[in-house]
Amino acid sequence: MAVTVVAGGNGAENEPAQSKLVVNLMHFARALRVAGLPIGPGKVLDGVNAIRAVGVGNRTDFYWALHAVFVNRHDQHEVFDQAFHIFWRDPKILERLMGMSMPDLEPGMAPPEEPPMRRVQDAFRPEADEEREGEGEGGDKDEEEEEPEYDAVMTASSRELLNAMDFDEMTAEEVARAKAAIAKLRLPIPEVKQRRYRPALRRARIDMRATLRSALRSGAATIPLKWRRHSHRPPPLVILCDISGSMSRYSRMLLHFLHAVSNDRSRVHVFLFGTRLTNITRHLRERDIDMAMAKCAEAAEDWSGGTRIGATLHEFNAFWGRRVLGQGAVVLLISDGLDRDAGRGLQIEMERLHKSCRRLIWLNPLLRFEGFQPKSQGIQAILPYVDEFRPVHNLESLEQLIAALMRPAGRRLEGASEWLKQM
Amino acid sequence: MVKPVPQTVEATLELLAKGNYVADRSLATALLLALKMGRPLFLEGEAGTGKTEIGKVLSETLGRKLIRLQCYEGLDVSSAVYEWNYSSQMIEIRIAEASGKHNRDELEQGVFSERFLIKRPILQALEPDINGPPVLLIDELDRTDEPFEAFLLEILSDFQVTIPEIGTIKAKEPPIVVITSNRTREIHDAIKRRCFYFWVDYPDAKRELEILKVRAPEAAEGLAKQVVAFVQKLRGEDLFKLPGVAETIDWTNALIQLDKLDLDPQTINSTLGILLKYQDDIEKIQGSEAARLLQQVKTELAAGG
Numbered sequence: 209m210a211v212t213v214v215a216g217g218n219g220a221e222n223e224p225a226q227s228k229l230v231v232n233l234m235h236f237a238r239a240l241r242v243a244g245l246p247i248g249p250g251k252v253l254d255g256v257n258a259i260r261a262v263g264v265g266n267r268t269d270f271y272w273a274l275h276a277v278f279v280n281r282h283d284q285h286e287v288f289d290q291a292f293h294i295f296w297r298d299p300k301i302l303e304r305l306m307g308m309s310m311p312d313l314e315p316g317m318a319p320p321e322e323p324p325m326r327r328v329q330d331a332f333r334p335e336a337d338e339e340r341e342g343e344g345e346g347g348d349k350d351e352e353e354e355e356p357e358y359d360a361v362m363t364a365s366s367r368e369l370l371n372a373m374d375f376d377e378m379t380a381e382e383v384a385r386a387k388a389a390i391a392k393l394r395l396p397i398p399e400v401k402q403r404r405y406r407p408a409l410r411r412a413r414i415d416m417r418a419t420l421r422s423a424l425r426s427g428a429a430t431i432p433l434k435w436r437r438h439s440h441r442p443p444p445l446v447i448l449c450d451i452s453g454s455m456s457r458y459s460r461m462l463l464h465f466l467h468a469v470s471n472d473r474s475r476v477h478v479f480l481f482g483t484r485l486t487n488i489t490r491h492l493r494e495r496d497i498d499m500a501m502a503k504c505a506e507a508a509e510d511w512s513g514g515t516r517i518g519a520t521l522h523e524f525n526a527f528w529g530r531r532v533l534g535q536g537a538v539v540l541l542i543s544d545g546l547d548r549d550a551g552r553g554l555q556i557e558m559e560r561l562h563k564s565c566r567r568l569i570w571l572n573p574l575l576r577f578e579g580f581q582p583k584s585q586g587i588q589a590i591l592p593y594v595d596e597f598r599p600v601h602n603l604e605s606l607e608q609l610i611a612a613l614m615r616p617a618g619r620r621l622e623g624a625s626e627w628l629k630q631m
Numbered sequence: 632m633v634k635p636v637p638q639t640v641e642a643t644l645e646l647l648a649k650g651n652y653v654a655d656r657s658l659a660t661a662l663l664l665a666l667k668m669g670r671p672l673f674l675e676g677e678a679g680t681g682k683t684e685i686g687k688v689l690s691e692t693l694g695r696k697l698i699r700l701q702c703y704e705g706l707d708v709s710s711a712v713y714e715w716n717y718s719s720q721m722i723e724i725r726i727a728e729a730s731g732k733h734n735r736d737e738l739e740q741g742v743f744s745e746r747f748l749i750k751r752p753i754l755q756a757l758e759p760d761i762n763g764p765p766v767l768l769i770d771e772l773d774r775t776d777e778p779f780e781a782f783l784l785e786i787l788s789d790f791q792v793t794i795p796e797i798g799t800i801k802a803k804e805p806p807i808v809v810i811t812s813n814r815t816r817e818i819h820d821a822i823k824r825r826c827f828y829f830w831v832d833y834p835d836a837k838r839e840l841e842i843l844k845v846r847a848p849e850a851a852e853g854l855a856k857q858v859v860a861f862v863q864k865l866r867g868e869d870l871f872k873l874p875g876v877a878e879t880i881d882w883t884n885a886l887i888q889l890d891k892l893d894l895d896p897q898t899i900n901s902t903l904g905i906l907l908k909y910q911d912d913i914e915k916i917q918g919s920e921a922a923r924l925l926q927q928v929k930t931e932l933a934a935g936g
Binding site: 402403404405416417420423424444474525526530531532534535556560 | 703704705706707709715717720721724735738739742773776777778813814815816817869871872911
């Protein structure tokens with residue numbers, strides 16, 4: 209309603225400026241989309257209407273009007289904020305567009321001092337630039353001059369995390385690839401039959417309620433039977449991921465994987481362990497991967513340190529086992545099995561863990577050498593209790609990790625039997 | 632006659648004491664809030680800490696009907712809220728056909744009326760009761776799945792149930808709702824936000840002794856003290872599952888049956904299965920460890936009293 213009021217007041221004199229604003233808004237929306245915000249064409253229209261409703265006189269209003277339209281989850285705020293300040297950096301854009309004088313930047317609206325996220329930078333990189341020029345067919349030279357400048361410089365992060373673990377932020381391409389890879393992930397875990405029912409077409413159990421309702425609807429002499437059958441869903445997944453020194457070269461990729469899995473399905477719990485156990489489930493719920501990784505990096509204090517698998521598993525069994533393994537969970541243990549405590553106490557904890565879960569999958573990413581033999585005491589303690597053993601000789605990418613996990617399931621312990629023979 | 636709910640913390644404590652429930656003041660406060668403000672009480676804690684008991688005691692002392700909904704995986708509307716009585720409906724349709732009634736609307740209204748509704752616990756709890764709103768005990772909510780939790784949201788915030796064929800059924804007076812969870816998984820915040828949350832912890836030695844006096848009055852004073860001190864020591868050990876209050880009471884009753892007035896290592900070893908429920912834990916404590924703990928308990932009690 210507000211739109212019509214304001215739009216009604218806009219005469220023909222504002223027409224060219226308006227259309228330029230629309231074009232710029234479109235570019236801005238596209239930049240946000242590249243940066244990972246789910247924005248469709250409808251939102252651009254909404255944005256235009258919102259701007260019309262509040263007017264373009266005030267940068268704060270302008271900011272929050274677009275914010276209200278383009279951001280619909282709290283964690284998208286950061287990306288929007290940075291993109292906004294880069295894109296609309298040149299105050300003259302607005303000035304020239306609307307022929308109005310820009311008010312001074314309000315103190316609260318100052319651009320953030322931290323370097324923008326890699327993805328935001330990506331969105332303003334030359335490629336993105338060209339795409340915009342190519343698609344903006346009607347754009348004349350004047351307009352291009354008016355377009356904002358792009359900061360495509362790779363700013364090295366000056367941030368020093370407490371624990372000296374600083375991950376490169378993900379590039380837009382990496383995010384896209386991770387999403388594509390995780391979409392393919394099918395763990396070798398059969399879905400579990402639930403006690404709930406869903407409608408079925410074929411003969412199964414009679415769904416009396418649906419039958420009666422349809423009988424009344426049709427009113428025919430015969431009553432056609434409706435069927436229902438049990439529904440299936442994947443069991444909960446608990447991931448225990450080793451972040452000790454020997455695994456440190458994979459930490460970044462593993463975190464990508466953990467983040468992707470956590471956001472791909474419900475009922476995922478993730479723990480990191482080195483010398484202590486850290487529950488990062490909540491941090492990974494953060495939809496934005498960079499924020500999630502920063503939070504994880506901060507949460508765990510034992511990056512690239514030693515490994516005390518027995519002690520940390522004991523902690524898991526004692527404090528978390530009953531809380532997260534309750535509903536028939538599958539445990540995915542990602543570790544090289546190299547244990548500083550030389551496997552002390554590990555066997556008992558592995559046995560307890562194995563008994564508490566539906567299926568225990570061990571992914572060992574450090575089996576790079578063909579002549580590997582399970583000599584390490586840690587490995588010897590773990591092997592007898594895993595249901596699926598997934599050695600990976602070369603783990604450089606998320607795709608490889610997922611491919612390793614997706615190999616069809618053998619019979620129980622099949623994967624490990626070959627190694628067990630060597631022990 | 633409807634018994635009024637307590638209005639002060641003291642009155643709440645008294646009410647619970649009348650039902651042989653020894654409670655901390657913190658629990659009484661949470662309960663009072665729930666009763667006064669008509670919101671559910673969400674009790675979370677380890678198994679055997681007396682969560683379910685609160686619902687039972689409330690219904691007993693307030694003279695309300697207790698409606699218990701035991702949760703399990705796959706619990707659905709037809710076993711928690713309502714179900715249509717299909718066989719009666721079929722007969723109704725047959726009769727209508729035989730007597731030549733063919734007005735479909737009338738038939739539909741007749742078949743899907745309250746007469747053919749089988750009421751399950753939640754719907755029962757919304758019905759008015761001569762003794763006042765009933766106590767609805769939703770036990771071990773963590774055993775269900777998320778869809779059922781989501782379904783509960785409507786009931787817990789508005790105390791109403793929507794049945795598509797009939798419409799919305801709303802409670803005139805909201806029932807007293809007590810939800811318990813063993814925390815085998817996290818309950819969604821949306822549920823917790825609608826409730827008063829309380830974490831039921833293991834009691835301290837003094838409180839546990841009080842509980843024993845109420846729940847196992849036949850136990851000799853000395854035995855009760857030893858039992859409590861021993862269990863408290865056990866809770867300090869590194870065990871997979873610590874013994875709860877329920878286990879303490881069971882153990883004391885068992886010792887009474889064995890005519891024990893005093894703990895000795897042999898008795899402990901032979902009855903340890905009542906306290907500890909995991910073989911690993913029993914193995915750890917049985918024998919020398921139990922003897923050591925008992926020795927400690929006895930010296931401490933001798934020094935203290």
